[in-house]
Amino acid sequence: MANVSESAQGDVAHDGHDDHAHGHPDFLQHHFDTPAQQFDASKLGMWVFIATEILMFGGLFCAYAIWRGLEPEVFDQAHHFLNKILGATNTVVLLFSSLTAALAVRSAQVGKRNATSMYLIITILCACVFLVVKYFEYSHKFHLGLLPGHCFGHPGLSASIQNGEEVGTCIRSVQGNASSVMPQWVKAVDESGNVQLLPPRANMFFGLYFVMTGLHGLHVLVGMSILTWVLIKNMRGDFSARYFTWVDLGALYWHLVDLVWIYLFPLLYLVGKPE
Amino acid sequence: MATNHPHASRADDGDVHVHIASTQFYWAIFGALILLTLLTVRVSYYDFGSANIIIALVVATVKASLVAAFFMHLRHDKLFNTLAFLSAFLFLAIFILLTYDDLGVRGQRRPSYTSMVDPRTGEPAPGGEPATSATSNDVQGEAPKEGSGAEKKKE
């Protein structure tokens, strides 16, 4: 009881530097004993969260694995309709943003506030580039009618066929009920300008493509928001060489986003029969 | 006092101590990642059959390991963080494998069940499946012969 007085003062200095006069820094929360304990706990918490995200995306990878095993020809043919170059560009952009995120953490670890801000800004800009490229990819698909589920075979598909070529039956063209007929072979123009045949059930590939990249894109948006918030906090001076936890955690989330893409890119864009 | 705590940091002062890599090191890792990306894209233009997907996954795993070990600092972090990360993949593997051992072998019959004959009477076992059966892959959709693979330009 007699030793309570030390912690009860709680004089706060809001510049993020520790308060030696009172023996504990103001970034240390009341239920932790030391900054090391707090840091270890925060990191472990983030890694457990990352594990949950891996399992969530993993469910989609499971669906991919099952369908790929059962319908290899769908995957072999349909992936030509994804643009490898844009996909590779996005991969490079995300890898670069991962680098800058790691450098941001490093700058925070050595207490260089301005460098941290700079690297965070570059990371966020890379994320924007990623989303812009994604937008172009998606809009091209919508134009071609390569949409998920019910929407597959949008009338735009027939517009892309050369004169006189017969178009296969699209789902939509059958009376009303969108899911009453399995799609037949359909002709469409792929990313290289060739007329390709889409096998039946190619809608499955595009369904998976949109759900997987869509969920990933959502995580890119969330990652951008987190990094923006960390940037704001950094510019306010909340971080130092003693306390940079949030920069670290924000960067970890960003690396997770990159990790998912590292697997998404080859599995969706690259694997299949080359032309 | 910090020494008594089960979670004790490496130093006794309770402060945070981390391994700080050099900027050049991070750029070097980035360089390796770019090289691996170029490799995997290049490989995708050749047909190695079923090895394609294995190569793609191996390269992806190497890239992911580099990101996790160095960009995410797992290499110099507490071991349990790595365990948490890897256990997610372990359980994912269990999920995929055991689900695949259903969906991947659906419709396949063990020969002993379909061709069982009672040794005393020579009668086939009751309740078996008829001899001819369709598997789940057997649906309409053979590729029309014309136009498949034609009109292709080498990229």
Next chain:
Amino acid sequence: MAAIDIPLVGGHADEAHGDPHANYLKAKRGIGSWMLTVDHKRIGLMYLTMVCIAFLVGGVFALLVRLELFTRGKTIVDGETYNRFFTLHGAVMVFLFIIPSVPAALGNFFLPIMIGAKDVAFPRINLLSFYIYLLGLAVILLSLVLGAVDTGWTFYTPYSVQTANSVLSMTMGVFILGFSSILTGLNFLVTVHTMRAPGVTWQRMPLFVWGMYATALIQVLATPVLAITLLLLFSERLFGIGIFDPKLGGDPVLFQHFFWFYSHPAVYIMIVPGMAINSELIATFSRRAIFGQFAIAMSSVALAILGFLVWGHHLFVAGMSEFATMVFSALTFLVAIPSGVKVFNWTATIYKGSILWASPMLYAMAFIFLFTIGGLTGLFLGTLSVDVHLTDTYFVVAHFHYVMMGGTVIAFLGGLLYWWPKMTGKMHDEKKAKIAFWFVFVGFNTVFIPQFIMGSRGMPRRYYDYLPQFEPFHKASTIGSWILAVGLFLTAYTLLEALWSGKNAPRNPWGSAGYEWMTDTPPCLANFHSTPIFTRGPYDYHLATPEELATGFDPVEDAPAAKQVAKADAKK
């Protein structure tokens, strides 16, 4: 003996957080101090209130289901409405009550205390998880208003994709609740790894904490797959992705794989905490060190891990490949082993122990009996050839009610009665609690034993109407539900009555050696007045001092528990 001489350090113990030495219920006042609290004890109480309300709602649906089944044909409602009743009973009970019940209510309250910490690792995330729970609850209520779901709580495709009923809002509610569960699990994992007080080694850690740790492992690893399952269901409904639709190349059984990959580990989220409470009750009320303490701890973790390998046993007749059914059946037998370890160890603890027959002990004993029945009947269901006959019958219904209700709910009630004095500072009336127990026990068995019999004779589950030969069983079961309801209401009354007219509870009314009994009753805001160092295990009755074990009751007063404890001490 716990030496309590290290000064409290760390953080700001100022008016924003309240005086760390004040009783946590009184440290700060006003509704705002509860709505914005980051104190794990207050959050635990708020969760407790909400799960009890959820239990009431789910229970009302259960009573309605049983009332409808009292006679053949229509009794009170038509078939469509009946389908909604049993769906809601299942969904509310599973997602709103049983999964959060022990971890979020009792776990939140006691886990930090039992490891000598001041709070969980992330108190604000703890509060966030509570608000996410409330949001999920609101969305599920919305689904009720929008027409309610009749798919069964399992949402199997293709019906759940095609039906016009409010599947989206119900599954959205469940999706949101999943995040609450994940955040609770994450918090507990990190707390146990990084915030144990000096002397709380992994070997010494109380078994309740081990149970919460194993549960947290499952919550963190399994719930994300539920999230993706529901996301795929949304995509299927909204966009017709086709992953579960055979006409588009999909497979409805894939939904079942995805769903049960979460939902089987989820049943371990339900039972492992119940077993964890039971370990505490058995040790305290036998007044002995628990037999095979580390084995019980490891069996909790083993259940958590093995529980991930057996989900296919819910799909035996769904059209799975033969090979998969055999693999899953074999693994299902394996998962029975850790439960067996616990039951044997509890029995060995009770043997030659000094038994105190307080109401929590009645529940603990009932747990062993009822859980064993539930677990053994699970083995029948895990046997492929037998399962062909028993699947989707009332046998399955009785099996899982024996483990979930006869297991978890019984342990939950026992834990509530055990820890009520510590949480509230008031002693409840033991006599009423014991009478209520007998109503619960008799009522429960009356509901579900007829269901085992019916099920083995072919009565299918989820059926609105049935053949005449099952009518006596249904009638018995319904009457049992009324007896059970009386017992549960009486228990609730006993606990609530204690709040306004119970005597003030002493620090350690049951004479337990557990760590949580060393704090004040009710605990102070920071749990301990200074960081404790624990020099003995929580079940080391031979090392505990008489002061630590003193119940604080005046033997002259009307407190049967104290008399028995005094007698037991006199024997030593």
